[in-house]
Structures are given as structure tokens and as C-alpha cells.
Amino acid sequence: MTAVGVRELAAAAGLLGWRHPAWLWARVGGDAMDLGLLGQALKNHDGRGLARTATATALVAGITAVDLYAAVTRSRSRAVALTAATTLSVSPREAYDLWRRLEDLPSFMAHLDEVRTTGPTTSHWRASAPFGRTVEWDAHITDDVPGERIAWRSAGRAAVSSEGEVRFEPAPGGRGTEVRVRMRYAMPGGRLGEAAARYFGEDPRQQLDDDLRRFKQVAETGEVVRSEGAPGGKRARREFPQHPARPLSAAELEEARS
Numbered sequence: 001m002t003a004v005g006v007r008e009l010a011a012a013a014g015l016l017g018w019r020h021p022a023w024l025w026a027r028v029g030g031d032a033m034d035l036g037l038l039g040q041a042l043k044n045h046d047g048r049g050l051a052r053t054a055t056a057t058a059l060v061a062g063i064t065a066v067d068l069y070a071a072v073t074r075s076r077s078r079a080v081a082l083t084a085a086t087t088l089s090v091s092p093r094e095a096y097d098l099w100r101r102l103e104d105l106p107s108f109m110a111h112l113d114e115v116r117t118t119g120p121t122t123s124h125w126r127a128s129a130p131f132g133r134t135v136e137w138d139a140h141i142t143d144d145v146p147g148e149r150i151a152w153r154s155a156g157r158a159a160v161s162s163e164g165e166v167r168f169e170p171a172p173g174g175r176g177t178e179v180r181v182r183m184r185y186a187m188p189g190g191r192l193g194e195a196a197a198r199y200f201g202e203d204p205r206q207q208l209d210d211d212l213r214r215f216k217q218v219a220e221t222g223e224v225v226r227s228e229g230a231p232g233g234k235r236a237r238r239e240f241p242q243h244p245a246r247p248l249s250a251a252e253l254e255e256a257r258s
Helices: 002-017 021-043 050-074 092-100 102-107 190-199 204-221 250-257
Strands: 078-088 112-117 122-129 133-145 149-154 162-170 177-187
Touching: 002 021, 021 050, 078 204, 092 102, 092 149, 092 162, 092 177, 092 204, 102 112, 133 162, 177 204
Parallel strands: none
Antiparallel strands: 078 177, 112 122, 122 133, 133 149, 149 162, 162 177
């Protein structure tokens, strides 16, 4: 118990005197040790004070979650590079025109809440982030060749430092358009933040693949086509709801965007 007390005081002193995520991770490590000790107490209990031990375990688990969130969100960001591609049965110019309407990007990009054009080459973005957070940033278009490519980069000290490029190339044999996406952005929390996001079902690579799949559906049918696999969708993760494969009605599309 003396060692536990010394550890807590040392972590508290570090947090108050030195703003560095290392002390937050020290708290997370201490929480894990506390949970281990409480787990042993629950496993080897003799019936006396069991309720108190169980209550203490639940409280420490809650504190651990808060400490882990603080450590992940305040750790150094890690650059994540993503690539994805798909083939559409529309012309390169049609595919480009659909992507170039930035305000419509949230109709197929699940993590985007809003994109608002603020100038000829500038825009404001708002998106859902891991752990239920929302982030906003400004971006500007760095390259724009109609029917061929569009590139962008976040502006200033953005909450999400990002850049990307989309290329629209004729598919072999005149079979439509190959869309190739390259993105790079800073993942809060470094490798651990990326791992935590993947654990909670928010793997950025899978998200990009899903976004491109929906982009293909919108380009070819005008709507997000949904299957019968998950009738209500996973609303806790803000995924698009699914029904038998058919275009969404106006009311359903509005609900998916809200």
C-alpha cells in the first residue's frame, strides 16, 4: 500500500509540474497494476468485504478509461498514409464532378458531418473522430485538373493535419473510370491511438474502402445502395443504415445524413 501511495504522489507531481503525456501513461500503468491487485483480491476473496472490493474494481476501471483517453488524446500524433482504388462505370469527368462537389462528400463518407465551401479553393470540414469526438479544420485545394485529379491540404494549424489526392483515369478497355485515392493525416495518440481506434471499429483503412464503395454506388445509381444484412445499421458507430438492395428514398437519405 505504501508503494501504491508513493506511485500516485509521484504521478501527481509529474502531471502538475511537467506537461508531458509520459506522466499520463504512468497513471495508466498504475491503473493497470491496481486492477491486477483488485482482480487477485476478487479471485481469492473469503466472502468478507466482497461488495466493497467489487465496487472499488468498477471505480478503478472507470478511472482507467478516463486516464487512457487522456493519454491517447494528448500523445504525439502519428502520420498515417492511406491508399485505395475502385472502378466506376462512369466517365472520368462525371466521377470528378461528383467528388468536386465538396458539400456532397458527407453523402458517402461516413465520418464526415459537414463540408462547407468558403471560397474558390477553400473549405471548412467537420468530422467525427475516435472516442466520440468531433474535429473541425480548414482546407485548400492545391491541384485541380477537371476530369483528371484533385488534391487538397489542411490549412494553418489544423486540428487534423491532412493532405490527399484523387486521380480519375480511364479504365482499360473503355470500361469506365479508375479512381485512385491517396491520403495522409496525423492520427492523435500515435500507434496506440491508431490501435485503439481499430479496436473500437474505426480502422481508417477500412473506412476509406467503405467510403469508396459508397462513392461507387452514388456515382452509378445516384444513391447509397444497402443490403438486407443489417436492417437498422450500426447507429452507435454512425454507419449508414441498410435495407434490401435498392436506392434510398428521399426521407431515408435525409435520415442517413442526419
